[in-house]
Amino acid sequence: MSHLFETYARSDIELVDGHDAYVVDALGNEYLDFGAGIGVMNLGYHPSSVQAAVEKQIKGIWHTSNLYKSTLQERVAGLLTQGTDRLVFFANSGAEANEAALKLARRYTGKHKIMNFAQAFHGRTYGALSLTPVTAYQAGYGVDQDVVTVPFNQQAAIDQLDDTFAAVILEVVQGEGGIHVADRSWLQRLVNKAQHLGVLVIVDEVQSGMGRTGSLYAYEQFDIVPDIVTVAKALANGLPVGAMIGQAKLGTAFQPGSHGTTFGGNPVVMASAYAVLQSLTPEFLADVQQKGLAIMHDLVQGSQDLQQVKAIRGLGLMIGIELTTDVQPVLMKLRERGILALAAQGNTLRLLPVLTMNEQEMHAGVMTILTTIGES
Template identity: 45%
Template sequence: MSYLFPTYARWEVEVSHAEGSYLYDTNGKKYLDFVSGIAVCNLGHRPKKVLEAIEEQLQNVWHVSNLFQQPIQEELAEILVRHSSGDAVFFANSGAEANEAAIKLAKKYTGKHKIITFQKSFHGRTFLTMTATGQEKVQEGYGPLAPTFEYLPYNDVEKVKQLQDDSVAAIMLEVVQGEGGVVPGKKEFLQAVEQKCKELNALLIIDEVQTGIGRTGKPFAYQHFDLDPDIITVAKGLGSGIPVGAMIGKEKLKAAFSPGSHGSTFGGNYIAMAAALATVKEIFHPAFLTEVKDKSTYFQQLLEKTLNNTSGFELRGLGLMVGIDCHQNVNDLISTLREKGLLVLPAGPNVIRLLPPLTVTKEEIDQAVAMIQETLLKVSEPSLQ
């Protein structure tokens, strides 16, 4: 009997400890972890500098509330601003909270009410961000949803150009749809969305919860496409496993979030700030990001070579966020890989999602690709087996 709500389809794995790119279960089995806590442990498990920062902060103060000046918040906010197109930061505890703040801010600043998102998007599981998510399976069973959301097809430039609605407060999107199948946005589409925001006097919100903090080889994924968003949301990779989220916005938006307009009891607490500050100092270093790009190229080229010899699979992604569309249900494939000692995720029913830590080595990439090749060959055309 479990005393937990059955909200998760849990694997039959109980983790004992973790280090770097590896998890170890209570039976002593070792797993190469290409889940990374769902794009959270970007520096691998228990990174030394983050651990030291947390331990040092634990000796001083844990929590005082946001009524007090907290210089560590200012230090982290300055780094996030310096590496993005934003000017001010609001700290939350998760990606859903950061997206909730972004939607509230867009409505309050513009005085308008409609938010445009995209089919197969994922923005969170609070009532508002669940409504923003363009997937019926996430919304089923909850009755009438929050009003004034509209969903357009992703990567459809013409549908964006046809949009004419003065009530639109913001258009919100992921540069790479994660839960929707690891689908990168096309540059023409993303830039068309930005142009449409200007035409409608609406804000551009980019959800970088999964793609941000170095995952694609840049601090934020939108930077691959010459975009200038009004609001950026981030969470997963920001705290190396300590819960933290952030909304980054333009200077013009600051007045709309005056005292009392929004808040969070635990948002920006000292422990989360210590973890996040140590994380971004490491990841945003140019040499580190250069290594991520190099390993991303190596990983994708090796997978392409492997899949060229294996029928019926399609590779897509950006940086170290990679999907293999198997054009069939992948649950059994993921289970087989787990038995072999490689942890991967689904992204929808037919896609294997690969999210290695940004610190992954090329040797670990080789090991993972070998296990993937062996597993996929068993379900490819008989002539290739």
């Protein structure tokens, strides 16, 4: 009998090791990883610079609490804010980063109402769950009612925005919701109106950030400047972390005691995050963009005669293939063929490959994915 709550429908393979873009199961089978631990292992398994940084820190201090000065946190915050006038709060997960954003926005504006979007996903803690409009996730929990859900990429969202809102929160590329990329002009109009009204714009980059779409943050490709950005997942390439990055003017809303966490910004995690951020050079990001274009080209060309493919969407290496057939059997078949991938809402096959996967591996993987879809 399992002693775990059944919150996950787990596959029966157990992953015990990995190298580069591959994971290895307990029986020694290798899988090319187009899921990256749900968008976490962006630099693959055992990336040498990250591993060396973590090993070095493990030999020093593992934990100090946030009662003491932290040069490591300052360094990571420096790389996250990229020389701009912004401040960072470190947490342990994406949901926690969003909780921090929600608290900061409400305290700073003195208002409570939040605008969010259909198909959004912001996490499972109470605040983040309240911003995640999926009945199956919210049912029975008594979520926060001060949330107004509007359609993504629709003028109706902009029309409904007024100065009674504290903030609007969105993913510029919705991940769990099925890989929906924001329309550039719509997003710019939304952000302009919000900022004109004094409504804070929170961009959740938990899945789309850290190079996933070919820029450090996906929002950079939309020419907007959010008031708050949240990241997590790939920031420490597999160690638990979250960060909320806010414009410095918002700093007045948080004083000692306003918010906190025991583990957030832990030294081992920060050592990893610092090494990860140092790896995300302009060359690295350009390579992600290039691979994103190549994979899209392969997918569009290869799916022309496949009735099972309804739509292909994405940005960089965050890609969704909406199917007319059930996605789960396709994922199972892919596993048998040595490929791990993900599902997202709306019968979407979601690809979040390890960013360091080489082009040949990626191309071969995509061909297997297309063949498998074609057989479904």
